[in-house]
Amino acid sequence: MLQTIDLNIGYDLKVIQRDLNMVAQNGVFICLLGTNGCGKSTLLRTLAGLQPPLKGRVEVNDIDINAISIDQKAKFLSVVLTDKIDIDNATIEDIVAFGRYPYTSYMGQQSESDRKIVNQSIQQVGLQGREKEYFNALSDGERQRVTIAKALAQTTDIILLDEPTAHLDIPNRIKIMLLLRQLAHHRHKTIICSTHDLDIALQTADIIWLMQTEQRGIVEGTPEELLNQHTIQQVFSDDTYSLISNDGGVQIRFNK
Numbered sequence: 001m002l003q004t005i006d007l008n009i010g011y012d013l014k015v016i017q018r019d020l021n022m023v024a025q026n027g028v029f030i031c032l033l034g035t036n037g038c039g040k041s042t043l044l045r046t047l048a049g050l051q052p053p054l055k056g057r058v059e060v061n062d063i064d065i066n067a068i069s070i071d072q073k074a075k076f077l078s079v080v081l082t083d084k085i086d087i088d089n090a091t092i093e094d095i096v097a098f099g100r101y102p103y104t105s106y107m108g109q110q111s112e113s114d115r116k117i118v119n120q121s122i123q124q125v126g127l128q129g130r131e132k133e134y135f136n137a138l139s140d141g142e143r144q145r146v147t148i149a150k151a152l153a154q155t156t157d158i159i160l161l162d163e164p165t166a167h168l169d170i171p172n173r174i175k176i177m178l179l180l181r182q183l184a185h186h187r188h189k190t191i192i193c194s195t196h197d198l199d200i201a202l203q204t205a206d207i208i209w210l211m212q213t214e215q216r217g218i219v220e221g222t223p224e225e226l227l228n229q230h231t232i233q234q235v236f237s238d239d240t241y242s243l244i245s246n247d248g249g250v251q252i253r254f255n256k
Contacts, residue, residue, distance in 0.1 A: 001025055002047065002077070002158050002190060007056035009039055009046045015054055016042055018215050024192060026157060029184035031201035032194040034211030035235065040194040041082075043211070044160050047192070048079045060158065074102040077158035078151035082166060085135065085147065092138075093131040095146050096121055099153030121152040124187075125179065141172030148179065152187075159183075161193040165200070173197055177204045198236065202227070210235060 007020040016039035024030055032040050045051045047058050049065040058065045060076045068076075078099065085095060099121065100114045110118075122128055125145040135146060144164055151159050161180070165173040177197070181204045184191040192209075195201050201208065202223040210219045210226060212235060219231050226232045 001061060002192075003059050004047070005056050005059065007046070007058065008054040009042050010054050011042070011051075013054075015215060017211065017217060018055070020056070020218055022209065022218060022220065024158070024190045026190050027184060027188045028190060028206045029181045029204065030190070030192045030207045030209055031205035032192060032209045032211065033198060033201060033232070033235075035213060038211045038213050040211055041162050044079070044162050044192070044194055048077060048160050049073050050079070071102050074154065074156075076156055077160060078154040078156045080147050080151050080159070080161040080164055082162050085143070087135065090135045091132050092122060092127060092135055092146050092149075093118060095135050096149045096153050099150040099155075102154065117155060118153050121149040124152055124183065125149045139172075141168050141175065144168065144172070144176055145179070148176075148183075152183070156189075158190045158192070161191070163194055163196065165195055165197050173200055177201070181205075198232075202232075208232075 002024040004020045004022045008015050008018045009020070010016040020043070032043065034040050042051070046053055047065070049058070052066060065073060065076070087095070097110065097114075097118050100110055100118065104110055104114060119128075119131070122131055125148055127142070127145055127149065135143065138146065148161075148164070164180070165176050168176065177193075177195075177200050180191050180193055183189055184206070205223055208221060208223055208226050210231060211217075212219065219226065221229070221231070
């Protein structure tokens, strides 16, 4: 279980969001939504322990994430950021094997068990049989699957993803989001994913964390609850357009 306790996030003395008290359980696919600049990436980096909170704390299984070593953090949670991986002559298998680094010897040698986990992770994202293909020769959608497989190979209960569908076409966006939902449910993982794909998130997420602007925090609920309360429509509508509910999704209506 991951939770935040009276958490303020931001940089230096600039608070972006304050007093966040959230809980994420195992087996749940959570989509983090919000407008640009509201703090989604900052929250994910803070949850991962990549930057310190300005106040409060982040706990995984009642342990403060900032009170443990990097190696210990890597056994609690894995992170897929927007940074592109660019390693010459690295294969799919090589990239996914990096996920085993918290468990290998100081020489980086992998056991038979490690290699089995790497192969299982590749299979889970549907890339079995392609282990020896070069990562740099893959499409954007395939590369994203490889980075998710790397996170799976880390065998953590929690996976955090920052915009995993960015720069993908619509079919690949849907495939990635459905894959994340399936992994959360079938592998009993807590998966928190920030995204701008509002309609796809509403169709796939178990829980929405809706981050509001102007330090007004996060509203939590199922997609149906937040749509029925018109909370999502209020956050994403402006003077030029409005969002209206439509069979579990939303439609854009341009204002005159």
